[in-house]
Amino acid sequence: MAKSSDQRDNRAVAWIQLVLAALFEVAWAIGISFTEGFTRAWPSLGVVVATIASFALLARALKSIPLGTAYAVWSGLGAAGTAVCGAILLGEPLTVGRVASLCAIIGGVLGLRLLHEPSAATQSVAPIKKVGA
């Protein structure tokens, strides 16, 4: 297989891993509502497993997707997904004030991560694979 199509495959896999990581983020967030302060065993176990799965998938996605982009998608999808699932599954009211506030937080986080000028500190956290020409 040609090298360039290998890289395309890697990126596609990385994006699937990133979206899955965000879904696990939503899963543990919804799950934590059922742990009653980590006093209930099964929901607590589920939260721990989903948290680890989310971090592990994010870490793998970072091998092909830059940190700022990956983190923005991960936390943005996580926050939006949790708000929507909270409304649908737990009946949390979506008032105008709440939706506007949620949009402000998500917008701010996206802005911070996507407008980020890379610095030495963040680059050392996420070594980005050089893609050959």
Place this chain on the structure above:
Amino acid sequence: MIDSLAWIALSGAGCCEVLAATCILLSEGMRRTRWLVGFVVAMTGSLFLLSVAVRTIPIGSAYAVWTGIGAVGTTAVGMIAFNESRAPRRIACLLLILAGVVGLRLSAV
């Protein structure tokens, strides 16, 4: 009163997340054990406080506030301690997140 305590717990959860993120930065790719232990302790504390907060606060709000405080805190630490960019547009994003957090607190049901 109970509601105020839940918001204090949620703020604590956000601060623990900032500590955790800073520890992972200092662990140099998880190679330095002391900072790795710090990360695990801070992250455990953060999740515990979040689980206490969501007994009262809707998870849709709590998760956003938790992420928001984490993003603001780690960015502030980066600007102050690691000499990251203090561009006005980044400050504007921080203020936007803080406005959202205050908005959620005020629209709390």
